[in-house]
Amino acid sequence: MRIFVTGASGFIGSAIVKKLQARGYQVQGLARSDASAEKLQQQGVQVIRGDLEDLASLRNAVEQSDGVIHAGYIHDFSRMDHAAAVDLRAIQAMGDVLAGSNRPLIVTSGTALVSPGRLATEDIQPSAGVHPRSNSNIAALALADKGVRVALIRLPPTVHGAGDHGFIPMIINMAKEKGAAVYINQGENRWPAVHRDDAAELFCLAAEQAEPGAILHAVQEEGIAFRQIAETIGAGLSLPVKSLSAEEAKAWLGWMAFFAATDNPSSSAWTRKTFNWQPTGPGLLEDMREAGYFN
Numbered sequence: 450m451r452i453f454v455t456g457a458s459g460f461i462g463s464a465i466v467k468k469l470q471a472r473g474y475q476v477q478g479l480a481r482s483d484a485s486a487e488k489l490q491q492q493g494v495q496v497i498r499g500d501l502e503d504l505a506s507l508r509n510a511v512e513q514s515d516g517v518i519h520a521g522y523i524h525d526f527s528r529m530d531h532a533a534a535v536d537l538r539a540i541q542a543m544g545d546v547l548a549g550s551n552r553p554l555i556v557t558s559g560t561a562l563v564s565p566g567r568l569a570t571e572d573i574q575p576s577a578g579v580h581p582r583s584n585s586n587i588a589a590l591a592l593a594d595k596g597v598r599v600a601l602i603r604l605p606p607t608v609h610g611a612g613d614h615g616f617i618p619m620i621i622n623m624a625k626e627k628g629a630a631v632y633i634n635q636g637e638n639r640w641p642a643v644h645r646d647d648a649a650e651l652f653c654l655a656a657e658q659a660e661p662g663a664i665l666h667a668v669q670e671e672g673i674a675f676r677q678i679a680e681t682i683g684a685g686l687s688l689p690v691k692s693l694s695a696e697e698a699k700a701w702l703g704w705m706a707f708f709a710a711t712d713n714p715s716s717s718a719w720t721r722k723t724f725n726w727q728p729t730g731p732g733l734l735e736d737m738r739e740a741g742y743f744n
């Protein structure tokens with residue numbers, strides 16, 4: 450069987466590719482640059498040149514595939530509306546090709562969009578207006594009524610592992626530049642987390658088993674107090690750790706202050722039970738200490 454993966458050369462996408470290949474799948478990967486194309490070719494992936502705005506390339510790849518894992522996204526936080534609009538059009542284009550086929554379309558989202566301040570569970574449906582990306586989630590799930598075996602996988606704010614270039618490395622770099630690791634107020638807000646290999650495994654399980662309209666949570670740790678994350682950074686860099694007020698955090702962290710204050714405890718109880726998904730990777734704090742985050 451052939452699976453088409455958007456974001457195939459990325460941090461999470463490349464782990465998904467390895468898991469699919471280990472299962473015996475042929476993999477097609479979307480590549481927008483020569484460097485990405487070369488990386489995919491070295492992994493034995495059939496390269497589809499284009500990007501998420503090249504709807505013709507997306508449609509062509511989907512027509513050739515037995516299923517799609519949509520792990521690509523434009524992570525430009527200065528243009529969130531644009532990124533979400535591109536995502537929506539890409540999902541709609543791929544969904545049009547898959548309509549009536551019962552082939553899988555696994556779409557990526559985030560637990561942070563669900564229910565800030567209270568436990569996020571898989572039965573909570575996406576709501577319009579919560580975040581620019583919410584419309585993509587709603588449109589994706591609606592494809593279940595059009596004969597697409599669509600499922601939504603929500604990732605936590607940090608998907609960690611060697612080579613991570615997400616929020617945690619960004620916060621570490623800010624600590625290096627500013628001379629201290631920080632948290633906001635008491636630092637009791639919680640971040641869920643998952644190792645990227647465990648997340649990749651769940652994408653494969655979803656492509657194979659998920660029922661139309663399913664929502665899965667790739668959550669290994671339900672909620673780590675942000676103060677613990679800051680303390681681990683301080684220890685790793687031999688820097689002081691201090692609390693900031695919300696206003697001080699805006700000046701210190703910039704746009705990252707919003708995410709650093711996010712309280713996003715998230716459950717994966719239903720996902721684990723339904724798909725027998727048992728994460729085996731190290732936890733976030735251990736991975737930060739052992740996977741080269743402070744090198």
